[in-house]
Amino acid sequence: xxxxxxxxxxxxxxxxxPVVRILPLILCLPALVAAQDAAEVMRRALAEDTASAAxxxxxxxxxxxxxxxxxxxxxxxxxxxxxxxxxxEGSPYRRHVxxxxxxxxxxxxxxEDEKLRLSIENRRHETEEQKQQRIADWHRKxxxxxEPLHEIPDAFTLRFAPEENIEGHAVYVIDGAPKPGxxxxxxxxxxxxxxxxxxxxxxxTFQAVKLEFxxxxxxxxxxxxxxxxxxxxxxxxxxxxxxxxxxxxxILVAGSARVLxxxxxxxxxxxxxxxxxKFTVESRVVSVAQ
Numbered sequence: 001x002x003x004x005x006x007x008x009x010x011x012x013x014x015x016x017x018p019v020v021r022i023l024p025l026i027l028c029l030p031a032l033v034a035a036q037d038a039a040e041v042m043r044r045a046l047a048e049d050t051a052s053a054a055x056x057x058x059x060x061x062x063x064x065x066x067x068x069x070x071x072x073x074x075x076x077x078x079x080x081x082x083x084x085x086x087x088x089e090g091s092p093y094r095r096h097v098x099x100x101x102x103x104x105x106x107x108x109x110x111x112e113d114e115k116l117r118l119s120i121e122n123r124r125h126e127t128e129e130q131k132q133q134r135i136a137d138w139h140r141k142x143x144x145x146x147e148p149l150h151e152i153p154d155a156f157t158l159r160f161a162p163e164e165n166i167e168g169h170a171v172y173v174i175d176g177a178p179k180p181g182x183x184x185x186x187x188x189x190x191x192x193x194x195x196x197x198x199x200x201x202x203x204x205t206f207q208a209v210k211l212e213f214x215x216x217x218x219x220x221x222x223x224x225x226x227x228x229x230x231x232x233x234x235x236x237x238x239x240x241x242x243x244x245x246x247x248x249x250x251i252l253v254a255g256s257a258r259v260l261x262x263x264x265x266x267x268x269x270x271x272x273x274x275x276x277x278k279f280t281v282e283s284r285v286v287s288v289a290q
Contacts (some may be wrong), residue, residue, distance in 0.1 A: 034072075
């Protein structure tokens, strides 16, 4: 500050002036607030999820399914199966390759080889229109699976939790609770009013890298076809592959369920994914007896 003819004047230039330093922050405040808004972060993550889905379709992988049942306080492996998931004429083909940690026996292997041979033959004899319809059906099925997620910004009250770090990436952590009275817009999102969620989203690229839902009440599918009990937990973890896309590495469902009101189950369904390969004709060689 300087005086001139008895009046005080302020020097507005110069990086040391506090007004000059804070002015850019004031001008950027709306954008900063938007970036920090939990619902806006979620919307950006959902947009990135849609873009990543197209890249993810180019990857093959192994999927291991393990069923564990609870006996008192102990979880016991009841059954496990491993599948080789590759692309066959433009859409996925799942081939059973192991049961309970061991390769299939001779009879089962021959059955799988025959199924593969028939699938190759059928798909290669499709018309171009039939092939494109099959691929489009696959894409629609995937989109349907992701459909409920796109209602989350409207269905949940979202709030930031303390930030974390996953695989070397700083992530937002967002807690979500269902809004009272919310009516799902799509049939596939029917369960959203009965679950709470937590979401981990990278701060630099807005990629969802982990999701977790916990049921707040019993959820029924198809009337009495299947019911999942209160307190059941579903978690999805992703991993960075080839520095271009995040792909699921584990899906865990832990809790209690009942099928047709008869068959009860308490335990875990654990799906793990590995050996990701970007698809080429050499991605995985499968032999079929001729």
